[in-house]
Amino acid sequence: MSTNGSPPSDGTSGIEIRALTKCFAHNQHPALDGLSAVIRTGRITGLVGPDGAGKTTLLRLIAGLLEPTSGTISVFGFDTVRQTDSIKPLLGYMPQKFGLYEDLTVQENLELYAELRGLPCDEKKSRFDELLRFTSLGPFTDRLAGRLSGGMKQKLGLACALIKMPRLLILDEPGVGVDPISRRELWRMARDMVTDQVIILWSTAYLNEAQMCDEVLLLEEGKELFFGTPAELMSSVNGRVIHITGLEERKRRAHLAVLLRDERVRDGTIQGDGLRIILDRPPARFSGDLFPTPPGRFAEVSPRFEDGYIDILGGIGSRQSGLTDRFRVIPHNEGSVVEARGLTKRYGNFTAADHIDFQIRQGEIMGLLGPNGAGKSTTFKMLCGLLRPTEGEGFIAGENLQKAGSHARSRLGYMAQKFSLYPDLTVRQNLAFYAGVYGLSGKRHRQAVDEMIDLFELAPYAGTSSGLLPLGFKQRLSLAAALMHQPDVLFLDEPTSGVDPLTRREFWGHINALVEKGVTVLVTTHFMDEAEYCDRISLIFGGRKIAEGTPSALKAMARSNERPNPTLEDAFISLVEQTKERD
Amino acid sequence: MKKESLQIVRDPSCLLVAFVLPLILLLVYGYGMSLELNNIRVAAVLEDNGPLAQSLVQTFEASRYLKVLRRATRKAAEDDLTNARVRAVIIVANDFSKNVESGRGGSIQLITDGSEANSATIIENYVQGIVAIWQRHQAEDRHQIPSESGTIRTRFWYNDELDSRFSLVPGSIVLVLAIIGTLLTALVVAREWERGTMEAMLATPIRKSDLFIGKLFPYYLLGIGSTMVCVIISRVLFGVPLRGSLEALLAIVSVFLFAALIQGFFISTVTKNQFLASVAALVLSFLPNFILSGLIFEIDSMPRWIQMFTYCFPARYCVASLRTVFLVGDVWPLFTRHMTAMAVIGIFFLMLAVHVTPRRLE
């Protein structure tokens, strides 16, 4: 894959960061710790790093929304503390939630930001037309921003940030909660904007996005871990990335678990029907006896940004999920555990889900994939009894949750979007609550809570309010809460949205361990590499299921002459596009 | 500025607050609140069964103010009073007729419910009045009219009938404006902090003054709109006259809204949280406007330190000015005095708000 749209021009120094430190009152560790860097114009600079590395803090400091504890930042020669007013007119800023007024229409949001940024009236019309064309939001100018899909919100957010062509465009995780198609469009738009005068700062948790940046600043614990081109980072793992193919599809997970215990392995993921691993040093030779198990074919492949990223952060370690020992074995069950039979939901004229069918066997991971607003969440909610289907039925462990009593729900573990926890309760209190409502009492209650704290390594935070936890820990806690009662079936709604790759690895380690125990999993996700973990994927678009199959089967569907080896993301995009054309 | 207006229009609950709430509050005030008493339940015990006593009790029964329930014994009547089934007990002792006929002047006993202090006073006055009327009738029957002194004449200016609605309805406009001004603004701005739109706003080159005007002006218009609704309701439904000019009314309301809106903005900037903002707005705005404004409870009679307190809330000035503009007319010396006071409070909070409104996120 080509890394850059155009080779980076040398550019002048636009942002100079000198010995920047930022401390927050509620945290003893500084969010940024003596950071120095020079960000040059004429390029897209990616900002990556694990959760809590200080990415958002850095962006806010550059935008002049925070003051440094010590050190300075100058943007185009202006100091961010003393000369904020000179910087603001040059600045386009899109915060994490896009900063849109949800009760206003697309047009009104644009007008508002045009006014705020002092766009002259006579330029308004042409600028709006240009932006609306650019974002293809033209047909939706009268729609309320709150009613837009995630991808459209993101584009509108960008349009608002671009109203008066900025010299510094700051995008804080623009891709979170947005499907791959929209993310690609956004990238194209950003690429078109970069001129010699302009800086784009792009913070992201999606490493394939980072790979496309001209330069990447990788932060960890407020310090610079790497600053350079993505190619430099990738070259550090050259020769160490190995693809193992020819494995039995149902056994991939077991093989991966074994491999990850090997101390030579720094990283390992499931990729379609194969495994992708990173070794600590280039192997002397490639042969079947590199590892005792799996009996597959080994091949060196060219590294991706993610490989370099995981490697520089020290790999994922060789721990195995504690769930392997602690979780009960679910008795074997022939036939489907989760079943959707013609699930349909209509709101007036609008059909959010249209006769969706699928079955999930025990011990299987099923992925629901689709662009925003395609009907994934609707289907999901109908299955677990949160929405009443207009037509059709959903069954979990043989019961229709719409009709069954509350005991039936105790066979289901549910992890809601955004890791919904009580922000004012401590970690332990959250767990105690969920254990309690799932009917555990007395000694078993205490044991279950302690076990979860131990298993998910939450002990250092046990007394912390969950609202103050870093995102990765919130996710762990949320999973722990869903597993308190050792359910047969686990539903995960966007379980790793916004979470960094390391944490994602660890999360999937747990899920894989659960599946080995016989737990059945249904997951919705936007991360394509995550979809690779699924045994089967159901692609939802426009309320309908447009394809279903194993990841490799889906990839095969998208195989073409110009793209002999499509990724799952390519498959996703081409299948959606095919459907669009057919309609 | 436009954005806020549109947001108000989009969010039906804001319109509900601006137009339905005034309606409900004014109806409640106009119809539900009156300081007069009618149909007061009173227990009567006749220990004396003579015709004089009977005639006295019949006079009580004929009054529209009282609803007399006869009780056989003192004990039964007193139980009713203790258990809040009646508000007073009238006892005609067994020597009543004898004393009256002998010219020694009889007496009846009245026991009122002191836990309703103001009702107790009113009942006492009613009972005395009715007794006086009965006495006059008795005297007429005997053709010996007692000297009618006629030495006092009472007039209530601005409100001849002393209709309590006339004073409650204009005053209650203040409550409506306080809800719109302080509570709604506090909520909306706090929501912006919660939703992160304030963050995007701070990254634009907007000036603080623009931010204030842009956020507050639409609510000002909303407040003026609901003032109009209130004026119409009070004219049409309650017949409250507007003797002053509309301009004076608008001027008073504008200054009050200025102070109230700024208070709301200040609250939301400090709390940045809808739950706390709403509680703070209730505590700092709604209840003081209800109790410390002179609307129902006389400020002059409050202890000195509470009176000092009332000077800090714009409500007291606004209540007095609004009553004047409705019932008296344009008394500009009074208005300017009160408007200056409200403006001073507003400017004080404005300075606080400017001080706490961050240019940054911390």
Place this chain on the structure above:
Amino acid sequence: MFQRILRLFIKELLVSLRDPKSRFVIIGPPIIQLFIFSYAITLDVKNASLAILNHDTGIEAQSVIKNVVSTPVFTKVITVKNEEQVRDALDKQIVSAALVFPPNFSETAAGRSAQPAPIEIIADGRRANASPILVGYLQKMIQADITGRMRESGAAADTGGISVVTRHWFNPNLLPRPAFIPALICVLCAVVGTILSGLSVAREREIGTFEQLLVCPLTSFEILVGKTLAVMLLTTVTAAFLALIIIYFFGISLKAPVIYFFLSTEIFLLAVIGVGLFVSSLVTTQQQAVLGCILVLPPSIMLSGFATPIENMPALMQWITVANPVRWFLIVIKGLFLRGMAPEAIFENLWPMLVIAAVTLSAAGFMFKRRRE
């Protein structure tokens, strides 16, 4: 089931109490308000100001004036020279009443005038609450002065009139504080209870945990019970605090056993929380929940008999007040603090609240159930 309700209950308590700000909200504002309002609420009139226009030259008028000025009702008296100045002083609210003596007042008062001219009391009709009371004071004082004089001069015979001997029970001197402070418990607990319950579900909806609750094996009934009990306990703490202050600071003692106080408070809170949860079940955001509370609270305070008597409302309004828990509890709380009400009389006012609670809670439960589907 009890296990689940218990957990939910504990969680609700923790959610309200862990955050110092919301902890403060439950106790702070009610206590501050209790203090301020208990001093502010008063229906008698003191420190009023009076304008006097005296066209008379005799000593009779002087004596009346002296009498009036010596009371605490009027602390500021100004003398004006003509009608014009009377109007000016009243218009600008410099005085709250005026007293006008006619030129021949002395003769009238002495019973010597052929054409009796009355003394005139002019009161400010803007203050419908204070003016009648002021006028009452003035009338009493002047009347007493005049009749005293007439008796002395023998102009009026003792007609052997009937006197009304009045006693005020429960609050013999008709002090405003005993009359109003217990009622403040009622009003403040209604505010706290409604807001806590009204926001509880909306807040969970906003942070997304409500969905999580719905997929747990909790029934709508259990959610309702857990939330109700938690708010009940929190508001009971508020009520207990207020009661302690009333008893030990203001010295107004509870005339009924403490158990009655708690029992009836719980029933009242059940009704209040029912209303709050019903509001909560209808809304989706916290903002709407707050507005819903605002729509419910002021009318239920005003239509409770707290500040003005219910008897004088139009029939329709009186019917509406039947559905207002504050109205019933107001009677009970005064009964408990001041009168020593009999148990059966307490119950007479408790069962309407039980009915309100039953209706609102089942409506809220029904709405939750519908929302779940």
